[in-house]
Amino acid sequence: MKITVAGGAGYIGSHVARRLVEAGHQVVVFDNLSTGNRSSVPPGAAFVHGDVSDPLASRKVLAGSDALVYLAAWKAAGESMTDPVKYSRNNLQATLSFLDAAQEVGVKFVVFSSSAAVFGEPKYLPIDEDHPKDPTNYYGFTKLEIERVLAWYDRLLGMRSACLRYFNAAGYDPQGRITGLERNPANLIPVVMEAACGVREKVQVFGNDYDTHDGTGVRDYIHVTDLAEAHLMALQYLETQGKSFVVNLGTGKGLSVLDVVNSASKLIGRPVPHQIVGRREGDPAALWASGEKAKELLGWVPRHSDVDTIVSTTWAAYKANGLVK
Ligand code: WQD
Secondary structure, eight states, X not given: OEEEEETTTSHXXXXXXXXXXXXXXXXEEEEXXXXXXXXXXXXXXXXXXXXXXXXXXXXXXXXXXXXXXXXXXXXXXXXXXXXXXXXXXXXXXXXXXXXXHHHHTTOOEEEEEEEGGGTOSOSSSSBOTTSOOOOSSHHHHHHHHHHHHHHHHHHHHOOEEEEEEEOXXXXXXXXXXXXXXXSSOXXXXXXXXXXXXXXXXXXXXXXXXXXXXXXXXXEOEEEXXXXXXXXXXXXXXXXXXXXXXXXXXXXXXXXXXXXXXXHHHHHHXXXXXXXXXXXXXXXXXXXXXXXXXXXXXXXXXXXXXXXXXXXXXXXXXXXXXXXXX
8 A cells, every 4th residue: 555654754653654664565754853853764665844734745745645644743741731732733733634635635544643641530440442531631632532533534534544542652663773762751761761871860750659559650551563563454454344443552551660660770780760759740540451452353462562672672772872871
């Protein structure tokens, strides 16, 4: 298939683009490089520099594509609460504009990057697809809105879509081919890496009084290579079954902040300086996914999402960037 990957120079998008090229698809990466890296675009993929909010450029890049993988969005939940307009512009307006361009030029299939943030505070665990959707941040709301638009476009326009709700994406290509780091990371795994290599003084552990096995927050860390595989499988499903669907992508297991800090320290053979501080506002105690539907529907099973692989592949990316002295 010819596939446009919007946001394909970004952290998750570049892993997805690489997997699609490997599987023999014709891939066009469309990215404005606001957070992505040109060097992360895999060999074998075409690159078009442009913005999803530009309808002319959008129609041009999408013309002739069978499928669109859409990852071009802001993703910092905290920031979405202080600068919602930034999220309205990109995650709603520009996303809709690009989806409409895709519809106009006859793109048949859409794979959309959604998020565990659509659920909000968990009512039960593991979180399955039917769990109530009640986002606690504006970022999650934007993802849920686009999911809803896609459900309507399926019904009204016959545009078939897969909404993939990522839990906590982490890790880097195990073969070391993608090493682009995020600028000013706020997510736990890169923060742990930065503390281990002295780029930051320490990890602030946001609370140790949660109702979890060690009191720190528990999350479902899913390796980007596993996420990339899910995108390929989602496209195959859309092409062969012709039915839209929504799935959660997680491992079904949770790791606490201290589990991550301790495993990382052991694995890389260095201390990870850390300090318990107060809770971060809006953080639920524990979140993990049910991976049952993804397994049943797509045959998707995470293979790289153990903590050792997540930490060692991320550490390798930090080394490749010359940050490990
Ligand atoms: C993980 C755990 C923190 C940093 C966010 C978005 C979510 C999704 C993934 C895209 C929590 C703790 C973290 C630190 C810490 N994004 N932590 N010290 O908040 O689960 O999810 O990224 O879809 O929408 O909200 O991820 O990596 O920030 O935090 O103690 O310096 O690590 O409290 O328990 P989060 P995270």
